[in-house]
Amino acid sequence: MKLFFKPGTQLLLLCCLIFTVFPVKAQSHNNPNIILIYTDDLGYGDISIYGGDIPTPHIDELGENGLKFSNAYATAATCTPSRYSMLTGEYAWRKKGTGVAPGDATSLILPGRTTLPGVLQQAGYKTAVIGKWHLGLGKEAPINWNEEIKPGPLEIGFDYAYLLPATGDRVPTVFLENHRVVNLDPEDPITVSYRKNLNNNPTGNNNPEQLKMMYSHGHDQSITNGISRIGYMNGGEKARWKDEDIADVLVNKSEAFIEENKEHPFFLYLATHDIHVPRVPHKRFAGVTGKGPRGDVIVQLDYTVGAIQKKLRELNLEENTIIIFTSDNGPVLDDGYVDGAAERLGEHNPFGNFRGGKYSAFEAGTRVPLLVQWKGRITAGSESTALMSQVDFLRSFAALTNQKVPKNKAIDSQDHWQALIGKTAQGRKSLVQEAIRNVLSYVEGDYKYIAPNPGPAMVPWDVNIETGFSDKPQLYNLKNDPGETNNLASEMPKKVEEMKTALTQIENQK
Structure with a gap:
């Protein structure tokens, strides 16, 4: 049977066949996924691509496939102010109360504030924070850990949150998913105090025989998992984390978020607990470096990065994903526990060529590693001496996603997107x-x-x-x-x- 077409229909049919058989490629200006891996207390010299003596092949791969910065800074020599500045685009010292936050601090970043996740959320990104928060939660003190806790990350631009509320060495030693404590038994409610012990519970100071890791200074209060912390906690036994599993939990939650959002742009802020104290590696990594727990959790951190890279490859997302790897401040050895960090360094020098460390005004306090990978867009193995600050992530990613940020918001953030991807060697003039x-x-x-x-x-x-x-x-x-x-x-x-x-x-x- 012959088919006959009215004039012009042959061309229409041909066009339909072309678009059916040969799918249109995604538009080149589609926004890439963004993964920000924000490590804790990692020094400039702690990873091998920056001269460290501990093998970190997965982290090194980010630099080998992308861009390594030698002149990059966190905004502060401690964790809370660095995280505050990075997320808000404003130096933390401008706001009272942004020093190292206690575990029961209320929210430091309130709803309505311009934030990095908020900017990306407005650009159509699905946004998540997974890992250490340490920016306070809730509106009023004391926090009731047995009910919904807000405001928090979901009120300032994140769609999903799975958190260590403060940090590993502070109570409460539980995970928070969105607004609620994970695995909380209502018959065993949580109480937290930073002033007095609760129900005469064991403490590191009074019951050192219960400890599997001895404190050196300051971390001698409530005991969880054989490790004494800062602050006092009662209840929530089923909800308490096991330190050895924290890295795996954060990896699993990150992989699930990536899988769930593989069809559209996402922003993942993965704030690792490693390599903050207490340093308690999973048994897979314990003893592998010969440099004590601090060395072993660096290897565990490298595993975390490798797991994220593997998931991206499995989902064919690697070329459409920017990975940024950096640290919240410089290194410290003995930060409250007897784990042999100083005694077992060997040839490893976490401080690089710099003076000081965490807490310090000297360079090792804030000069940090910064690696950026965007396969096919950033020249592999490139290096930059551009002066960079984490406070600029907000306006730089606003520029990438064509978002306008008013001049009176995020006042310390600058657009250095072109420097961040190696298109120019010109970064900040000052910081x-x-x-x-x-x-x-x-x-x-x-x-x-x-x-x-x-x-x-x-x-x-x-x-x-x-x-x-x-x-x-x-x-x-x-x-x-x-x-x-x-x-x-x-x-x-x-x-x-x-x-x-x-x-x-x-x-x-x-």
């Missing part, structure tokens, strides 16, 4: 660092200015780290003296005054 006690430093070009502060020379709680404090101004040439050993302030008073004035102007910005 501000925050140490403990709100001591600020200012970096511009090759120079760094540390404002005078009469505080102690060493961090007061036995971590063996210099604060960087002095009652006199400090000026260092970071290019010639990355170890900050030669204070040039007396030789260059004009430069000191210029940088002091610039810092003051930033402080007064509104």
